Amino acid sequence: MNRFEFLKVAGVGAVACACGSLVSCGNKALDPAPSNIDFTLDLSQSANAALTVDGGSLTNQGILIVRISVGNFTAVYRSCTHEGTAVNYQSNKFVCPNHGATFDINGNVTKGPATSSLRKYNTQLTNNSLRVYS
Ligand code: FES
Structure with a gap:
């Protein structure tokens, strides 16, 4: 892998990580409040x-x-x-x-x-x- 290919892959990975962080912010799956208490x-x-x-x-x-x-x-x-x-x-x-x-x-x-x-x-x-x- 040459330097250009490495940066291309690393850049895609960084964008994927950033998107993952943004998507998870405020959208965390919440446990539903129990209804049979x-x-x-x-x-x-x-x-x-x-x-x-x-x-x-x-x-x-x-x-x-x-x-x-x-x-x-x-x-x-x-x-x-x-x-x-x-x-x-x-x-x-x-x-x-x-x-x-x-x-x-x-x-x-x-x-x-x-x-x-x-x-x-x-x-x-x-x-x-x-x-x-x-
Ligand atoms: S205000 Fe964000 S978790 Fe309660």
Whole structure:
């Protein structure tokens, strides 16, 4: 292979790599939010103690569950709808640490680049049992 042929092949490879990078940006395949969720957390168990204080949260089966206030919980699929990074709960909103998208406590987008809501799940508290379900 002479120098011209090498540069020709290397150039095609570089363009292919650049295109691959551009195509993957923003088009990462996201895991779909599960639709068959139904589990119950015993809030008297130490493993679930985070949910006994306002603003406390934990993740179970990819669902981020937060105690907003006494008897008031919210639960969303934790994967950001932009590129799938796990969101965190901070001061009455969900925040994606990757590109800064934010969502309200119901999972609705309040700041991009995400354009779709986080999937929200139902919660029901009965005594010390918190049910999270689709
Ligand atoms: S992954 Fe980009 S804002 Fe969440």
